Amino acid sequence: FFGFFESINDYAVAEKLLNVVREYLKEKKMEVMRGPMNPSTNDECGFLIEGFDSAPTVMMTYNPEYYLEFMERYGLRKAKDFYAYLAPVTGEQITRLSRVSELVKKREPNLVVRPINLKKFAEELGKIKQIYNSAWSKNWGFVPMTDGEIESMAERLKPLVVPEILQIAEFDGKPAGFLMAVPDYNQVMKRINGKLNLSGIVKFLWYKNKIDALRLITLGVCPEYRKKGIDGLLYLESLKGAMKKGYKFCEFSWVLEENILTQ
Known part of the structure; x- marks a missing residue:
């Protein structure tokens, strides 16, 4: 897992952060890179993909919409959908x-x-x-x-x-x-x-x-x-x-x- 992802609206910054995560996971012999989990499914996890016009409720994730473009551009794909x-x-x-x-x-x-x-x-x-x-x-x-x-x-x-x-x-x-x-x-x-x-x-x-x-x-x-x-x-x-x-x-x-x- 990776988590607590934050980035300005600049793909180069996001890419460098994700590269560090990928290399760390490789060192740990991990085969899958999945996130964000903050720090696990017992807490906040995932990216908001719909509902940006609504305020987030307590202890629910919220993120800029451009995060989705960054993740897909990096090669990450959906693992699971969470609904509210x-x-x-x-x-x-x-x-x-x-x-x-x-x-x-x-x-x-x-x-x-x-x-x-x-x-x-x-x-x-x-x-x-x-x-x-x-x-x-x-x-x-x-x-x-x-x-x-x-x-x-x-x-x-x-x-x-x-x-x-x-x-x-x-x-x-x-x-x-x-x-x-x-x-x-x-x-x-x-x-x-x-x-x-x-x-x-x-x-x-x-x-x-x-x-x-x-x-x-x-x-x-x-x-x-x-x-x-x-x-x-x-x-x-x-x-x-x-x-x-x-x-x-x-x-x-x-x-x-x-x-x-x-x-």
Whole structure:
């Protein structure tokens, strides 16, 4: 992998950067050069190829359009398409999912779906890591999440977490699945121009309560607990939380091209 690619609009500059990457990979006996991964599929990855007229949501990649020309000119080709979907948050979805959830609860009385417990955040993240490394293990580009990555994620995400939209499913008391959505804090960062000085902090605290969209980052169920309706319950409880908080829109991203069920 290569990642964190940045270049001015000058192909000669981009070519020199990519040449360094290629030579390094050759030294490491690598046969494929793939990227950008920043630094893996557990984080931001890929180039934006459509949707330049829309603002990026939190923790989603964004790049100048000329990057695409540079990559193709260098000889790189598409490996996978990642999709992002924008949907309204409505009560109609709750009505439909509620009917299904009642059937699931009757059929699976040992299934519990609940918000994350911020008072036990480290313990909860351990469960999320266990689910993640199981549920995503067969996905393209999967890299197991390490303890260090979990700790880094905890430090970055804890201030952003809204428990109502980060739901954990447990079956017989064992971690079975989770759904993580976060408010689109990019709406706030635009207001403060990315500056967290005293003025920026005041504006951040003011505008964070006016965020009207969220991003659904991950939804996964461990293989042994699939086809039990757990994903539907996770959606339902998170949707209820989103409506309670007043969010109007949700971006589902990113979704692999072969994930037909989500599409």
